Amino acid sequence: MTEKLSGACLIGQSGGPTSVLNASALGCIEAALASDHITKVYGAAHGIKGVLNDRIYDMTLEDPAELAFMKYTPSSVLGTCRYKLRDFLVDDTDYKRILDIFTKYDIRYFFYNGGNDSMDTCSKISAYLLQHGYECRVMGIPKTIDNDLANTDHCPGYGSAAKYIATSCMEIYRDAKVYDTGSITVLEIMGRNAGWLTAASALASYKGMGPDLIYLPELPFDLADFIADVTRLYEKNGDVLVAVSEGIKDKDGTYVSAYFNDLSKGTDAFGHARMGGLASSLAGFANTKIDAKVRGIEFSLIQRCAAHLASGTDIEEAYLAGKAALLAALEGATDKMVAFKRAPGKDYECLTKLVDLADVANLEKKVPREWINESGNGMLQPFIDYALPLIQGETGLVKEDGLPRFANLKKIMTRER
Amino acid sequence: MTEKLSGACLIGQSGGPTSVLNASALGCIEAALASDHITKVYGAAHGIKGVLNDRIYDMTLEDPAELAFMKYTPSSVLGTCRYKLRDFLVDDTDYKRILDIFTKYDIRYFFYNGGNDSMDTCSKISAYLLQHGYECRVMGIPKTIDNDLANTDHCPGYGSAAKYIATSCMEIYRDAKVYDTGSITVLEIMGRNAGWLTAASALASYKGMGPDLIYLPELPFDLADFIADVTRLYEKNGDVLVAVSEGIKDKDGTYVSAYFNDLSKGTDAFGHARMGGLASSLAGFANTKIDAKVRGIEFSLIQRCAAHLASGTDIEEAYLAGKAALLAALEGATDKMVAFKRAPGKDYECLTKLVDLADVANLEKKVPREWINESGNGMLQPFIDYALPLIQGETGLVKEDGLPRFANLKKIMTRER
Numbered sequence A, B: 001m002t003e004k005l006s007g008a009c010l011i012g013q014s015g016g017p018t019s020v021l022n023a024s025a026l027g028c029i030e031a032a033l034a035s036d037h038i039t040k041v042y043g044a045a046h047g048i049k050g051v052l053n054d055r056i057y058d059m060t061l062e063d064p065a066e067l068a069f070m071k072y073t074p075s076s077v078l079g080t081c082r083y084k085l086r087d088f089l090v091d092d093t094d095y096k097r098i099l100d101i102f103t104k105y106d107i108r109y110f111f112y113n114g115g116n117d118s119m120d121t122c123s124k125i126s127a128y129l130l131q132h133g134y135e136c137r138v139m140g141i142p143k144t145i146d147n148d149l150a151n152t153d154h155c156p157g158y159g160s161a162a163k164y165i166a167t168s169c170m171e172i173y174r175d176a177k178v179y180d181t182g183s184i185t186v187l188e189i190m191g192r193n194a195g196w197l198t199a200a201s202a203l204a205s206y207k208g209m210g211p212d213l214i215y216l217p218e219l220p221f222d223l224a225d226f227i228a229d230v231t232r233l234y235e236k237n238g239d240v241l242v243a244v245s246e247g248i249k250d251k252d253g254t255y256v257s258a259y260f261n262d263l264s265k266g267t268d269a270f271g272h273a274r275m276g277g278l279a280s281s282l283a284g285f286a287n288t289k290i291d292a293k294v295r296g297i298e299f300s301l302i303q304r305c306a307a308h309l310a311s312g313t314d315i316e317e318a319y320l321a322g323k324a325a326l327l328a329a330l331e332g333a334t335d336k337m338v339a340f341k342r343a344p345g346k347d348y349e350c351l352t353k354l355v356d357l358a359d360v361a362n363l364e365k366k367v368p369r370e371w372i373n374e375s376g377n378g379m380l381q382p383f384i385d386y387a388l389p390l391i392q393g394e395t396g397l398v399k400e401d402g403l404p405r406f407a408n409l410k411k412i413m414t415r416e417r
Helices: A021-033 A048-052 A064-072 A093-104 A116-131 A158-176 A202-206 A223-237 A278-289 A312-330 A381-391 B021-033 B047-052 B064-072 B093-104 B116-131 B158-176 B202-206 B223-237 B278-289 B312-330 B381-391
Strands: A007-013 A038-044 A056-058 A107-114 A137-142 A183-189 A213-215 A239-245 A293-298 A336-342 A350-356 B007-013 B038-044 B056-058 B107-114 B137-142 B183-189 B213-215 B239-245 B293-298 B336-342 B350-356
Touching: A007 A021, A007 A048, A021 A038, A021 A064, A021 A107, A021 A312, A038 A048, A048 A093, A064 A312, A093 A107, A093 A116, A107 A116, A107 A312, A116 A137, A137 A312, A158 A183, A158 A202, A158 A239, A158 A312, A158 A381, A183 A278, A202 A381, A213 A223, A223 A239, A223 A278, A239 A278, A278 A293, A293 B293, A312 A336, A312 A350, A312 A381, B007 B021, B007 B047, B021 B038, B021 B064, B021 B107, B021 B312, B038 B047, B047 B093, B047 B107, B047 B116, B064 B312, B093 B107, B093 B116, B107 B116, B107 B312, B116 B137, B137 B312, B158 B183, B158 B202, B158 B239, B158 B312, B158 B381, B183 B278, B202 B381, B213 B223, B223 B239, B223 B278, B239 B278, B278 B293, B312 B336, B312 B350, B312 B381
Parallel strands: A007 A038, A007 A107, A107 A137, A137 A336, A183 A239, A183 A293, A213 A239, B007 B038, B007 B107, B107 B137, B137 B336, B183 B239, B183 B293, B213 B239
Antiparallel strands: A038 A056, A336 A350, B038 B056, B336 B350
C-alpha cells in the first residue's frame, strides 16, 4: 500500500460549521495542489450531496492567494450537508452514483471533513469502493465544536468555540455585576450529549470571571438542586452566573428544556407553539423561587462561527489535520481518520495519528466524571489543564474597513466549464 | 470662569455598561492625576448611589499601570446605577446629601459618565450646587451603545457595539448559508426607541454578507409586509437573514414583541409565563406562513460588553471624551457635556465640543428617515458613510492564557482607610 496512486482528489465538508472547517480544507487542498500525483483538486458542493448531484467545484481554478483566506474564514466555503447514507447492503443506489461520479472524475483520493456521522459516511464509502475494486483512498478529517469524537485527544473546531465561550463568559460576568441590585444570569451553551463546550465556561471561572455554577449533560440535572445551588450563592454573593448545556436531562432522561415547552399550553397570540429557550426558561423558573433580576442568554450559533475570536492553536491544528490526511493518503493510508494526541512532557504539543474510521464512526466521547466536581455543578483542574492549551493564540484574520476579510472563491463548477 | 479651582475630583459611571465606559473614566482619571489643581481623585461606587451612600473609592491609591488596563476593560470598574433624581424643588433630600458628601471630600470637579438620564442627573446637581453657592464644576461624559444622545455626532460605546454587530452578522451570514436546504434567520438587536444598533447590521450587508432585511423602530412595523418581504426573498434566494430592533412597534404604537407574549396563554409546565424572544417569535411566525427552517438569534447583552471586538476608534474617542471633560472643567467649564463633531473634509476626524447639559438631558436622537430605504426595510449609503469610520481599528486588549487581561483594581473605599 505504499505505491503512489495518481488521480484526482475530492474534498467534502459536512455537518455543522465551525470557525476552522475551512482551515482543514485548505490544509488538504494546498497539499494536494503541491503533489505531483494528484491530477486535479475538486471540492464537493454541500458534501456528499454534491457528489450525488454532480455539483463539483474545480479548486485548481482558484487563485492560491484567495484560497489562503480560507484559513480564517468561518463556516464552510464549499457548503455542508446532513445526509446519512443507508447501509449499501440494504440500498446501494447512492453508492452506485458515488462510484459513477468518482469514475467520471477519476477521483482516487477522497477526504471528508466532519463529525462522527461523517466518519460513518466515509467508512461506508470506503467499504463499498473496496468491494467494487475501485482504488480510492478515503480519509476522514475530524471537525466538531462538540469535541465528542472518540479516539482523538480533541477535535478541530472545539478550541475556537471554547475560546469564544470563555471570553464571552468573562465579558458577561463583568456586565452582569455592573449594578448593585443583584442578578441571576443563565447562559445556554451548545452540546446535546457531551458537555465539552459548556465546560469551557470554566476557563472563565479559572480567571475569576466566570460562571458560579456549571451543569453538563453528562450528569442528571435536578431542578430542586439547581434552585438550592442558586439560592445559596445568591444569598452569599448577590449575583449568580450559571452555565447550562442545552442538552441537560433529568434522572429519567427527559430533556429539561422539555419541561418548559408544554406545547399544549404555550402558544402565542397566533396559536403558534412558542419554543422558549432553556436559558430564559430556567432563569424565569428561578425567578418564581428567588426574587431577583433574572436573565437568560443563549450563545446560539454565534459560538460556532465567531472566526474573529478563533483560537490560533485550533486554526493551525485544523490546517495540520487536513494536510496530514492528504500526506497520509499519498503514502497509502485509507479508511482512516486523522486524530490528535499530545506529545509526552509538560509543554503542550499536538501530534497527529491515524485511527480506523470504524473506531470513530457513530461513537461519542463524553467529559470524564472525574473532571467534574462532586456536586456536579463545576469543573475541576484536570479539565482546565486539558482545555487551556487549546484556546491559546489569536487568529490571523485580516480586517478590511474594520470588518473581516473572508475568502471569496470563484467556485467554478466542473459542469460549467 | 477661567481661574483654576483647587479641590478633589469625583467620577461616577451610570446606566447600561459598554465596552468603552472605562476608557472614558480612564481619560478623565489620568488627566486628573496629572493636574496640579486636583488634590484627590475619587470614584463613586455605582454612580450617584455611591455618593448618596458615601461609598467612594480613592483612585489615587491605584497603581497607574493597573489603571491603564481600564482602557480595554468592558462594563464598569466602579459599578453603575439606574437612579433618577427627583426635582429638587419637590424633594431636595438627595441633593442635601450630595452637597454634604461633596463638602466632606471637597469635591470641586464632578464628572458623570452616562446617557441622557445621566445628563439629567448631572444638570440637576449642577443647578442645585449653583443655587447653594457651592463651587463645583459639573461635567457630563457621553456614553451609550444606543447612540441616541442629542447634539453629538455619535456616542462613545456605539462604535464598538456596531463593530460587534456587523462582524457577528457577517459570521452568522456565513453560517446560515452552509446547508443547501434554505433557512430564515431573524436577529434581534438592542435599541428600544432608536435603531442605530440595528442599522449597524447594514455594515455587514455593505460587505455583501449581512441581513437582507433590516427593520428599525423609527418606522412602523407591519407583520404582513414583513411576511411579504421574507417570502419574496426566500423564493428568490432560498435564504433570508433579517435584523430587527427589539423595539419595533406597529402603526398603533404596540410593541411587536407584545404580540407574542400573551400572558394569559403562554405558560410553561410550572404555570410561569414564558417571555419568548422577539427573534424566535418572529421566526416562528414566519414559519407558520413559509415552510422553511427558521431560527431566532438574540444578540443579548453580549453586544454591549464584547470588549474583545471593541472598535479602536471608539476606545480612543471614549478616552478623549473623558480627558476633554477634565481639561474643560479645569479651564472653567461647568454644566456641559463633551460632545463629538466631525472635522470638515473627506477624511474622518473626530473633534470635541461642549454642549449644555440641558440640551442633551432626556432627549433622544433617532436615525434620520432619509438614511432608511423607501420600503423601510434597509439602510442607504449615507448611513454607511456615517457609521463605517466609527468601527475602524482594533482594541489593544492584552491576552493572558489566550483570554482577556482586564483591569483588576484595588478599589479602596475612603471610609476603609
